Every structure is written in structure tokens, then in C-alpha cells.
Amino acid sequence: MVPDRIEREIFIDAPLETVWAIVTEPEHVGAWFSDSAEIELRPGGDTTLTWEEYGSVRARVEKVEPPTSFSFRWARPVGAEPRAGNSTLVELSLSAEGEGTRLRVVESGFRELERSEEEKAKYAGENERGWEHELGELREYASTQMRPSARQ
Numbered sequence: 001m002v003p004d005r006i007e008r009e010i011f012i013d014a015p016l017e018t019v020w021a022i023v024t025e026p027e028h029v030g031a032w033f034s035d036s037a038e039i040e041l042r043p044g045g046d047t048t049l050t051w052e053e054y055g056s057v058r059a060r061v062e063k064v065e066p067p068t069s070f071s072f073r074w075a076r077p078v079g080a081e082p083r084a085g086n087s088t089l090v091e092l093s094l095s096a097e098g099e100g101t102r103l104r105v106v107e108s109g110f111r112e113l114e115r116s117e118e119e120k121a122k123y124a125g126e127n128e129r130g131w132e133h134e135l136g137e138l139r140e141y142a143s144t145q146m147r148p149s150a151r152q
Contacts, residue, residue, distance in 0.1 A: 002120040005108040006128045010135050012101045014142040016094055019101040020067035022142055023092055032141035033134055047072055058082060068094050076113075076123065085114040088127075103138070105131055 012019050022028040029037035034049040040061065047059035059074035060082045071091040075082035088109040095102045110124040 004111045016096045
């Protein structure tokens with residue numbers, strides 16, 4: 001059976017504002033998630049995430065509520081415009097936890113994809129492994145960033 005959602009949660013030893021910047025600003029997203037990113041940070045905004053190895057994935061920003069909630073819908077195949085039937089929804093929720101940040105990622109909509117059951121299961125599995133890897137990259141990248149109060 002194809003899972004409909006992937007859920008991951010991690011603690012990041014960085015303030016909420018720093019993690020918000022890391023998950024929404026193109027220069028940061030292009031450092032930990034993709035090789036480059038273009039993000040129009042507003043509901044309905046166009047986003048392109050590019051990996052040298054895989055190509056460019058188009059996305060559309062769904063929700064922006066700084067500094068706690070950001071979501072986007074991204075499409076497959078590579079280069080396709082996101083729409084019902086070819087995209088999944090990625091929701092990032094951030095909350096302050098002491099001096100750090102709790103980040104929850106939920107990607108949903110795998111069952112509604114216009115693909116065979118085998119292709120849906122493969123896509124969900126690839127993304128499940130991908131989020132595990134990318135969130136580790138995010139945590140590592142966040143450890144290299146200065147706290148906002150230290151920036152001058």
C-alpha cells in the first residue's frame with residue numbers, strides 16, 4: 001500500500017529566526033537542500049529547486065507565516081508545473097524549543113498522484129529517504145550559521 005504522507009521531526013540547535021531563514025531564503029535552501037533555489041516567498045509564488053544530478057523541479061508556495069509555517073507544492077516529472085495529480089504538498093512547521101528550534105516536515109498527497117501504484121510507492125520511498133538525508137544536511141548547515149544577534 002502506498003503511504004499518503006511522510007512525517008519527520010528534528011531538533012536544530014539554532015534559534016527560530018535562523019532556521020526560518022535557512023528553510024525559506026534561496027541562498028540557504030541552495031546550500032543544504034538543492035544545488036540552487038529560486039523562491040518567490042509569498043502564497044502563489046513560483047519556486048524552482050535545481051539539482052545538477054536530477055534537473056529542476058518546479059514548485060508553488062502555498063503558505064507563508066513567518067517564522068513558524070511554510071508550505072509548497074512540488075511537481076514531478078522534473079520541469080512540470082505543479083497541479084492536482086502531479087504534485088505533493090510539503091509543510092514545514094517550526095517552533096522555538098529553548099534556544100533551539102523543533103522542525104516538523106510533512107509531505108502528503110502520494111496516493112492522489114496520477115501514476116501506477118508501483119510508481120507512487122517508489123516516489124514515496126525515494127522522498128522518505130531523501131527527507132532523512134536532507135534534514136541531516138539542514139541540521140549540519142544550521143550549525144555553521146551565526147545567530148542573528150551575532151550578525152553585524
